[in-house]
Amino acid sequence: MSAITLSNVTKRYGAVQVVHGVDLEIDKGEFVVLLGPSGCGKTTTLRMVAGLEDVTGGKLSIGGQVVNDVAPKDRGVAMVFQNYALYPHMTVRQNMEFALRPLKLGADEVERRINETAEILGLSELLARKPAQLSGGQRQRVAMGRAMVRTPDVFLFDEPLSNLDAKLRTQVRWEIGKLHQRLGTTVLYVTHDQVEAMTLADKIVIMRDGYVEQVGTPEEVYSNPKTSFVATFIGSPSMNMIDARITDGRIEADGFSHPVPTRFAGRVTEGQDVTIGIRPISIELAHADDERALPATVEVTEFLGNEALLDLRVGTHELVAEIPAEQRVPSGTKTHIRLNFDLAHFFDAGTGRSLNAE
Amino acid sequence: MSAPSKRQTVLVYLLLAVVLIVFLTPIYLIASSSVKPSPIMFQKPPAFLFTPTLEHYESLFGMRPFAKFMLNSLVVSFGSTAFSLTFGTLAAYAISRIRHKRMNDVAFWILSMRMFPPIAVVVPYYIIFKTVGLLDTPLALIIVYSTANIPLTVWLMKGFFDEVPMALEEAAAVDGYGLFETFWRITLPLAAPGLAVSAVFCFVFSWNEFLFALMLTGSEAQTVTVAVMSFWSSDAVQWGRIMAGSFIILIPGVIFVLTCQRWLVRGLTMGSVK
Ligand SMILES: Nc1ncnc2c1ncn2[C@@H]1O[C@H](COP(=O)(O)OP(=O)(O)OP(=O)(O)O)[C@@H](O)[C@H]1O
Ligand SMILES: [Mg+2]
Numbered sequence: 001m002s003a004i005t006l007s008n009v010t011k012r013y014g015a016v017q018v019v020h021g022v023d024l025e026i027d028k029g030e031f032v033v034l035l036g037p038s039g040c041g042k043t044t045t046l047r048m049v050a051g052l053e054d055v056t057g058g059k060l061s062i063g064g065q066v067v068n069d070v071a072p073k074d075r076g077v078a079m080v081f082q083n084y085a086l087y088p089h090m091t092v093r094q095n096m097e098f099a100l101r102p103l104k105l106g107a108d109e110v111e112r113r114i115n116e117t118a119e120i121l122g123l124s125e126l127l128a129r130k131p132a133q134l135s136g137g138q139r140q141r142v143a144m145g146r147a148m149v150r151t152p153d154v155f156l157f158d159e160p161l162s163n164l165d166a167k168l169r170t171q172v173r174w175e176i177g178k179l180h181q182r183l184g185t186t187v188l189y190v191t192h193d194q195v196e197a198m199t200l201a202d203k204i205v206i207m208r209d210g211y212v213e214q215v216g217t218p219e220e221v222y223s224n225p226k227t228s229f230v231a232t233f234i235g236s237p238s239m240n241m242i243d244a245r246i247t248d249g250r251i252e253a254d255g256f257s258h259p260v261p262t263r264f265a266g267r268v269t270e271g272q273d274v275t276i277g278i279r280p281i282s283i284e285l286a287h288a289d290d291e292r293a294l295p296a297t298v299e300v301t302e303f304l305g306n307e308a309l310l311d312l313r314v315g316t317h318e319l320v321a322e323i324p325a326e327q328r329v330p331s332g333t334k335t336h337i338r339l340n341f342d343l344a345h346f347f348d349a350g351t352g353r354s355l356n357a358e
Numbered sequence: 359m360s361a362p363s364k365r366q367t368v369l370v371y372l373l374l375a376v377v378l379i380v381f382l383t384p385i386y387l388i389a390s391s392s393v394k395p396s397p398i399m400f401q402k403p404p405a406f407l408f409t410p411t412l413e414h415y416e417s418l419f420g421m422r423p424f425a426k427f428m429l430n431s432l433v434v435s436f437g438s439t440a441f442s443l444t445f446g447t448l449a450a451y452a453i454s455r456i457r458h459k460r461m462n463d464v465a466f467w468i469l470s471m472r473m474f475p476p477i478a479v480v481v482p483y484y485i486i487f488k489t490v491g492l493l494d495t496p497l498a499l500i501i502v503y504s505t506a507n508i509p510l511t512v513w514l515m516k517g518f519f520d521e522v523p524m525a526l527e528e529a530a531a532v533d534g535y536g537l538f539e540t541f542w543r544i545t546l547p548l549a550a551p552g553l554a555v556s557a558v559f560c561f562v563f564s565w566n567e568f569l570f571a572l573m574l575t576g577s578e579a580q581t582v583t584v585a586v587m588s589f590w591s592s593d594a595v596q597w598g599r600i601m602a603g604s605f606i607i608l609i610p611g612v613i614f615v616l617t618c619q620r621w622l623v624r625g626l627t628m629g630s631v632k
Binding site: 050072079081083085086088089099101150 | 523528529530531532533534535543547548
């Protein structure tokens with residue numbers, strides 16, 4: 001039985017529809033990340049699951065029970081808010097107690113849970129403090145603690161790391177991952193940060209303008225993006241996109257052409273406009289006498305340590321290549337590159353759908 | 359801000375001294391006159407040193423049922439304050455939270471009730487209360503004062519509720535609390551300074567009010583403000599009693615304001631949402 005099911009869930013504010021027919025199955029214990037650019041409807045979707053927004057259409061179930069009209073307090077979910085939403089007039093301990101009170105547990109059990117949670121999150125020293133006396137990272141942990149003590153069926157997170165600095169973000173991200181392994185609670189987690197999504201998720205749901213673009217494991221959405229949007233959104237630096245057309249069995253782009261790889265035979269039609277997607281890692285420097293080499297100008301070289309990024313101008317195209325740092329060439333160099341078509345993705349230029357095999 | 363210079367400090371203290379003199383002189387006059395023996399009451403220049411006497415207080419409580427009027431005032435003031443805080447706060451919460459384009463109109467309509475001149479409605483009130491048999495009862499004054507106190511409370515409390523982040527209420531909702539419990543345990547405690555301010559305003563207004571008390575009460579429900587005025591009759595002005603009465607009137611107000619003061623702390627919502 002799945003923990004959360006959304007079938008054809010929509011949300012409309014007045015005349016504007018912000019979530020369009022979302023279908024999603026979340027299994028018990030799964031860590032699912034809603035990922036997408038700002039304004040794509042992630043928070044709205046999460047808030048519908050929490051019960052803080054009405055569902056305009058479709059069906060939302062938690063633990064097999066339809067909860068469209070169930071109040072938040074009866075849904076058995078706990079939520080960590082983006083801005084933490086700690087109760088400012090209560091100490092850390094009281095914040096947790098407050099979350100436990102509706103469960104009507106014995107005093108011993110309340111005490112045990114608070115101490116255990118505080119222990120796990122390193123809050124034991126801070127139990128007597130008020131939120132105003134805590135740092136950002138500490139507040140974040142209190143917010144998590146307040147959700148954890150209830151041992152809910154479902155955890156909801158709305159960009160819990162966005163207020164933290166880079167170092168703390170990595171650390172807390174790691175803690176959240178560990179916590180999930182330990183508790184095995186179902187998690188629905190919203191972020192616009194693909195690193196968070198890739199590192200934490202069992203399953204990533206990529207949203208765009210209120211639609212779900214793709215659902216898959218981190219591996220799947222990276223290696224097998226179903227749309228050009230997913231392809232460019234996942235991976236850093238972004239996948240290079242080159243407009244091209246299928247002509248006489250060849251892929252014709254401005255400045256070069258290449259035979260249609262056999263794995264795409266039958267998937268493309270003559271005259272079809274396509275987009276070639278090539279990850280920066282699939283572009284390599286080449287020798288001038290290589291028959292498939294393309295002349296390129298290196299406009300900027302960025303040294304990252306192990307790798308280097310080259311901003312290339314290839315004819316009319318601007319491409320980014322990621323190469324081993326020791327192969328890097330200085331900015332301004334004229335050189336040759338080769339596109340690795342074996343690792344390339346093809347998308348229909350009109351629909352943006354991937355033409356790769358499933 | 360840099361530390362004030364010595365000259366600035368002196369100036370500030372001088373200014374404070376002037377303000378204090380302006381405000382405290384009448385109180386001093388009331389207090390000293392209330393214990394001044396009658397013969398030297400109008401001596402010129404005023405006598406500063408004299409043997410104090412309690413004769414005015416004795417005659418005050420001896421000759422007229424002054425304690426009863428005091429009780430009336432307390433009943434009316436606490437009654438109206440409690441009534442206004444209860445309903446004004448609930449109304450303010452609704453106005454603050456319900457998202458509707460006409461909500462501002464509702465808020466303004468409530469405020470407008472405070473705007474018409476009281477003297478214009480004295481006679482209608484008189485007729486209404488006479489008809490329903492509430493003339494000369496504390497309840498009549500509680501109702502009338504609340505019509506002035508509720509709008510004030512609504513406006514003050516709306517401002518305080520607007521400051522309480524919605525996210526806190528949403529957090530409580532997800533934590534398992536219903537609407538009323540969330541209001542009671544989260545929103546209201548965070549708006550406590552607003553409650554204190556509203557309570558002070560409601561109490562002081564009710565305690566000091568004169569016009570309605572004069573017109574709508576007789577011997578039964580009379581309040582102290584009216585009672586004190588009755589020492590001013592056509593044949594004699596009993597200054598000693600007026601001063602003693604006035605001094606007693608000051609006391610509950612001061613106690614009430616001091617009690618509320620500890621709730622007047624700022625920054626209650628600090629640290630809740632980043
Ligand atoms: N109360 C509202 N009334 C009208 N439109 C709204 C309301 N709340 C959100 N929206 C719109 O719904 C869309 C989705 O908002 P949502 O907050 O879900 O985005 P998001 O994906 O969480 O973005 P972000 O990453 O910036 O938080 C946005 O275009 C937003 O303007
Ligand atoms: Mg959001």
